[in-house]
Amino acid sequence: MIFSGDALKQKHALITGASGGIGYATALLLIQMGADVTITGRNQAKLEELKREIISKKADANIHIHTANLTSDVERQKLVDTAEETFGTISLLINSAGILGNGKVEELSQTQIEQTMNLNYTVPILLSQQVFTKMKEKQEGAIINVASLSGLRGTFGGTAYCGSKFALIGFTQSFALEAIQHGIRVNAVCPGYVDTAMGRKSINDKADREGRTFEEQYQIASDGLPSGRITTPEEVANTIAFLLTDAAENIVGESVKISGGAVMR
Numbered sequence: 001m002i003f004s005g006d007a008l009k010q011k012h013a014l015i016t017g018a019s020g021g022i023g024y025a026t027a028l029l030l031i032q033m034g035a036d037v038t039i040t041g042r043n044q045a046k047l048e049e050l051k052r053e054i055i056s057k058k059a060d061a062n063i064h065i066h067t068a069n070l071t072s073d074v075e076r077q078k079l080v081d082t083a084e085e086t087f088g089t090i091s092l093l094i095n096s097a098g099i100l101g102n103g104k105v106e107e108l109s110q111t112q113i114e115q116t117m118n119l120n121y122t123v124p125i126l127l128s129q130q131v132f133t134k135m136k137e138k139q140e141g142a143i144i145n146v147a148s149l150s151g152l153r154g155t156f157g158g159t160a161y162c163g164s165k166f167a168l169i170g171f172t173q174s175f176a177l178e179a180i181q182h183g184i185r186v187n188a189v190c191p192g193y194v195d196t197a198m199g200r201k202s203i204n205d206k207a208d209r210e211g212r213t214f215e216e217q218y219q220i221a222s223d224g225l226p227s228g229r230i231t232t233p234e235e236v237a238n239t240i241a242f243l244l245t246d247a248a249e250n251i252v253g254e255s256v257k258i259s260g261g262a263v264m265r
């Protein structure tokens, strides 16, 4: 059973971006599948809220909160150290933290480009390095990078964000080849619009550009999809959870789309 209460038993999952929509939904699901979970983000209040919700659903959940700015080497190292002190070796890493960094090329600042590349691309590599040595000792583990359809094709005003997600998929594919030699699987998920703060901001930016209201643009975004609706964070979490289980044992270096049919290839 893929989504049974013990599918991820005795696994320790580190989930970044857990104060945000996709990471939050992923934490809730992995806990219900039996994993011990370390959640991180910068927003302590949101992480506390997630912890309360988890405990209300599963009183004996093993959940550890650690706030960190992932762009800081010191804070990232502290995150990994305290997580491992709490629940032992991290066997599952979900790199979900990310920023949008949108803007037309002529408007982009160097800082904006570098910040977007840093969090969306460099940080997942550095965190993967930090957990890989111990995963290798155990010869087991799985890493999921939350990429995007924007890692598969360009979008208007999406230079910095698309560049970072294309790069993240390049990392996923290259590292997957190295990691699988040690029984560790690396994959990416590629959502289209997801109904989270980030997805809504992206729709809102487009609404502003095109002189529409948010509601009008949201409807257009939904109607434009073959499925007729944008993706929920829970649907992305389901895909991540599947890729983490033994049911996905021979899925390596993939970029799995969850987009209501927006892109097919």
Ligand SMILES: NC(=O)c1ccc[n+]([C@@H]2O[C@H](COP(=O)([O-])OP(=O)(O)OC[C@H]3O[C@@H](n4cnc5c(N)ncnc54)[C@H](OP(=O)(O)O)[C@@H]3O)[C@@H](O)[C@H]2O)c1
Pocket (backbone or CB within 6 Å): 016, 017, 018, 019, 020, 021, 022, 023, 040, 041, 042, 043, 044, 046, 068, 069, 070, 071, 095, 096, 097, 098, 099, 119, 146, 147, 148, 149, 190, 191, 192, 193, 194, 195, 196, 197, 198, 199, 200, 202
């Ligand atoms: N929503 C979409 O439409 C969509 C589509 C495709 C792909 N994605 C990808 O999915 C992932 C999750 O997005 P989401 O929709 O869940 O977005 P979200 O709700 O905006 O969450 C973003 C998360 O990233 C964290 N974060 C941002 N900067 C950080 C930093 N410097 N250090 C540590 N954490 C940081 C935020 O934490 P704090 O708020 O606590 O700082 C938050 O938890 C992202 O990688 C995004 O690119 C989203």
